[in-house]
Amino acid sequence: MKLSADTYRIQQDFSRFIRTGRQVPVPGVKPAAMAHYRRLVYNVVCDALETGYPIAFANLPRKKWERMVYKFFSTHACTAYQVWKLPLDFYTCAVENSWDEQYDIPYLYDLLSFEWAEMELYNMEDQAPPAYVPGGDWLSDPIAFNQEYRLLHFKYPVHREVGRRRLLNQVGAYFVLVYRMPDSGDIHFTELSPWLAFVTEQLLAGITLTDILAYAPQLNMVVNNKLQEDTIAFLQHLREKQMVMGFIKQ
Amino acid sequence: MVGIGFRRDFAAELLNGDQIRPDFIEFAPENWMNIGGYWKKQLHKAVEKYPVLCHGLSLSIGSPEPLDLDFLRYVKSFLNEYRVQLYSEHLSYSKCDNAHMYDLLPIPFRKDAVAHIAERIMQVQDFLQRPLVMEIVSYYTPVAAEMSEVDFIREIVKASGCQLLLDVNNIYVNAFNHGYNAREFISQLPLDKVAYIHMAGHEQVAPDLIIDTHGQPIIDPVFELFEWTVQRLHPVPVLLERDYNIPQMGELNGELQRLKNICQQHWHKHYETVG
Numbered sequence: 255m256k257l258s259a260d261t262y263r264i265q266q267d268f269s270r271f272i273r274t275g276r277q278v279p280v281p282g283v284k285p286a287a288m289a290h291y292r293r294l295v296y297n298v299v300c301d302a303l304e305t306g307y308p309i310a311f312a313n314l315p316r317k318k319w320e321r322m323v324y325k326f327f328s329t330h331a332c333t334a335y336q337v338w339k340l341p342l343d344f345y346t347c348a349v350e351n352s353w354d355e356q357y358d359i360p361y362l363y364d365l366l367s368f369e370w371a372e373m374e375l376y377n378m379e380d381q382a383p384p385a386y387v388p389g390g391d392w393l394s395d396p397i398a399f400n401q402e403y404r405l406l407h408f409k410y411p412v413h414r415e416v417g418r419r420r421l422l423n424q425v426g427a428y429f430v431l432v433y434r435m436p437d438s439g440d441i442h443f444t445e446l447s448p449w450l451a452f453v454t455e456q457l458l459a460g461i462t463l464t465d466i467l468a469y470a471p472q473l474n475m476v477v478n479n480k481l482q483e484d485t486i487a488f489l490q491h492l493r494e495k496q497m498v499m500g501f502i503k504q
Numbered sequence: 505m506v507g508i509g510f511r512r513d514f515a516a517e518l519l520n521g522d523q524i525r526p527d528f529i530e531f532a533p534e535n536w537m538n539i540g541g542y543w544k545k546q547l548h549k550a551v552e553k554y555p556v557l558c559h560g561l562s563l564s565i566g567s568p569e570p571l572d573l574d575f576l577r578y579v580k581s582f583l584n585e586y587r588v589q590l591y592s593e594h595l596s597y598s599k600c601d602n603a604h605m606y607d608l609l610p611i612p613f614r615k616d617a618v619a620h621i622a623e624r625i626m627q628v629q630d631f632l633q634r635p636l637v638m639e640i641v642s643y644y645t646p647v648a649a650e651m652s653e654v655d656f657i658r659e660i661v662k663a664s665g666c667q668l669l670l671d672v673n674n675i676y677v678n679a680f681n682h683g684y685n686a687r688e689f690i691s692q693l694p695l696d697k698v699a700y701i702h703m704a705g706h707e708q709v710a711p712d713l714i715i716d717t718h719g720q721p722i723i724d725p726v727f728e729l730f731e732w733t734v735q736r737l738h739p740v741p742v743l744l745e746r747d748y749n750i751p752q753m754g755e756l757n758g759e760l761q762r763l764k765n766i767c768q769q770h771w772h773k774h775y776e777t778v779g
Contacts (some may be wrong), residue, residue, distance in 0.1 A: 255568070256619035261612050262568045264648045268609060269600035280647060287645035287681075287713060291609065294715070298606045331603035335562035335575055336534050340606075380540035402540075439542025 274328040299327050299340065306341030307369045310362075313416045318357045322348070338377055345370050361410035361421045368412045368430070371404040372441050375434045378402065383499045390501025392486045393464045397457045398499045403433035405454060413443060433497045442495060449475060450488055460502075463489075505741045506764045507557065510550055512543070513750045519549050523753035526760060528555040528589075530743050533582045534562050547586075557590045557700070557741060558583060559669075562604065565624050565638070566597035566611035573631070580632050590741070592637035592669045592700055593628075595621070595660065610643035613656040622663035629666070637699045639669035642677040642706075642716035653678070654692045661694050668693065670737075671702035672730045673722065677714045686729055690736070698737055703730055703763060704745040719748030722759055731766050739771040 267278045268288075272295050277285060303323055304311045311319060323344075330347040334340050345366040348354070354362040386398030408428040410421045429451035431444045446454060452473065456466045463485065470477045492498040507528035510518060517523055529550055536547055550556075562575065583591055596608035611617050629636050640657055651659075661668060670693070679686035705720030722744075742763055746756060 256616055256623060257568055258614075258616040261614055261616050261620075261648070264612055265566075265568050265597065265600055265609075268647055269597075269603070269605060272605055272607075272609065273603065282646050282648050284645040286710070290644050290709070290713065290715060291607065295605050295607045302606075331601060332606075333602075333604070335572070335599075335604055336537070337606055338535075376541060377539050377543070378541070379538050380544060434541055439545070 296327065298337065299323065302337050302340040303344055306338070306344070306373050307366060309369055309412075309416060310365050313418075314359060314362075318359070322353060322357065325351075338373065341366075341370055341373060359418075361408075361412055361418075364408040364410045365412040368406060368408065368432075371406055371432045375402060375404060375432055375441050376439070378434075384502055386500035387503050388500045390503065392489055393467075393482075394462055395501040395503065396460050396462055397489065398502050399458055400433055400436060400497050400499055402436070403431060403497065405451065405458070406430045406432060407451070413445060431497070433495075436496050442497075444492075444495070444497075449473070449481075450485070453485055453488075457489075505555075506744065506760055506767060507554075507741060508744045508756065508760060509559075509746065510554075511747065511750070512546075514753065514756075515546050515550065517753045519546065519553065521553065524757045524760065526554065526744075528557055528741060530557040530559050532561045533558050533579050533591075534560065537578050537582050551586050556586055556588050557743070558586075558588045558592070559639075559743075560591065560593040562598060563593045563628065564597045564599040564604075565593060565595065565621055565628070566609075566617065567599045568597075568620075569599070569602060571624060571627060572599075576628065576631050583632065583634070590637060590700060591632065591634060592639055594639045594641050595657065596641045596643075608641045608643075610641070610645065610647050611656075612647045613649040613651050613653055615651065615659075618656060618659045618663060622660050625660070625664035625666045629664075635665075635667055635699075637667040637669045639671055639702065640674055640678075640693075642671070642674040642681075644681060644713060644715070646682065653682075654689055658692070658694060661697050666697075667699035668697045669700045669702060670698045670733065671704070672733055673702070673704045673706055673726050674716060676726045676729055677706050677716050680714050681712070687732060690729075690733055695736055696738075698740060700740055701730070701733070701737075701742045702745055703742060703759075717748060718745045721751070721755070727762065727766070730763070731770070734767060734770045739767070742767060 264280055267280050271278055272292050275292050300323060326344050326347045330343060332340060332343045334343050348366060349363060354360055381401035383401055384398050409425055411424050411428050413430045415421050427448060429446040431446055431454060434441055453466055467477050467482060489498055505527040507530055508526040510529040510531040594608050597611055598605050598608055625636055675686045675689055679689060703722055704718045705722050706714050707717045707720055708714045744759055744763060
């Protein structure tokens with residue numbers, strides 16, 4: 255490298271000030287102008303996080319949010335060169351530093367993962383579905399799914415509650431299917447029962463509904479006509495929503 | 505050719521083309537790489553309708569650490585996929601200690617920085633197999649400078665063989681902020697290396713400080729500096745940048761037309777000769 259150690263250190267000092275706001279003397283620098291750099295950069299970071307996590311920003315205690323954002327940018331080396339991916343860096347930083355405990359927000363990771371899933375799906379590259387045909391048998395044929403989805407598992411119902419007390423009072427197992435509509439690019443959410451989450455997961459892995467139903471008693475499920483009809487009705491609903499595309503003919 | 509930055513805020517109007525009709529569009533690869541869904545469809549429509557130039561944000565040519573080759577691979581693939589005619593970047597750095605900072609930080613004007621940056625520009629040009637057009641950025645404070653800004657730029661151009669993006673508003677902003685004469689500064693640049701011009705608005709935030717915001721209309725003194733500058737250049741593409749406070753399309757189109765008129769007035773002889 256042709257850069258001298260001195261120039262390298264000066265660039266580090268300048269950028270560390272930008273990240274922390276803690277001023278260090280840098281030769282030739284106007285402190286007032288330096289503060290503008292800090293302000294401009296920090297605004298970009300705050301905007302990206304408030305846009306990426308609108309529910310968290312609106313509902314978490316403001317002081318805690320501000321402390322998290324400050325801690326994030328001053329200590330975490332942001333790897334994303336695309337600003338829209340900055341919220342993922344924030345989520346990673348939160349998990350790495352156990353912020354759920356540190357800031358006493360037990361549902362923090364559920365909330366961040368829920369909001370990030372929406373952002374990620376909205377922007378992610380197009381994923382072609384497997385080759386499929388429109389007609390088939392719900393029971394015996396593998397199902398072709400839209401590949402632009404996330405199947406999320408939460409301990410807190412962050413997809414339908416925002417208040418801290420109500421979230422903490424409803425600890426449980428929640429499943430949400432988030433997917434992108436192929437035509438419009440809009441993001442849709444569907445809450446799933448544990449059974450339907452299991453079915454979806456297995457169908458996505460290529461298992462047929464017949465085989466899933468055969469396994470159901472091991473999950474303490476009573477397999478009867480109603481369960482089968484309800485499950486098929488759910489798949490038909492997903493088809494209307496373009497989450498199910500058709501059937502894979504082997 | 506006078507173009508405009510393709511922004512999501514007015515993508516529909518640009519695709520419609522009734523109220524505003526630039527000669528080309530420009531966008532940052534970083535804002536569109538590996539994107540799918542609705543916006544990818546819009547991008548495809550835009551590329552079908554307009555010639556495309558790209559202006560990068562995250563190359564960080566002045567960073568102390570090594571170039572991000574994975575990032576460059578994505579850029580190369582993107583530029584080829586969209587048949588991008590020109591790729592420009594900034595003479596600044598936006599990454600240090602392996603952390604991105606999402607803004608353009610000023611590089612110390614020093615001999616070792618010249619050598620470091622020139623080497624990296626050549627590396628990028630080799631990798632991308634296309635010339636790199638480097639923008640002279642606006643800056644709000646010098647940092648540990650050991651040489652003048654203009655010498656710094658001239659030496660980088662000479663050592664690397666890169667081309668220049670002359671952002672006329674940046675020169676106006678820098679001249680104001682650092683107390684020099686914008687025309688003298690431009691006169692000292694290797695003007696034969698200018699391949700692209702940017703024009704934008706700015707905001708004065710203190711009696712002695714202007715910030716390059718891209719959020720205001722271009723002011724008359726910057727138009728005047730632009731007109732003075734184009735008389736010293738061969739015709740190159742000119743871009744209107746507007747990123748914030750997006751006005752009615754009529755106002756933006758008015759700025760585009762004013763830029764076109766100036767270009768036609770001073771470059772028409774060239775067009776006649778070439779045509």
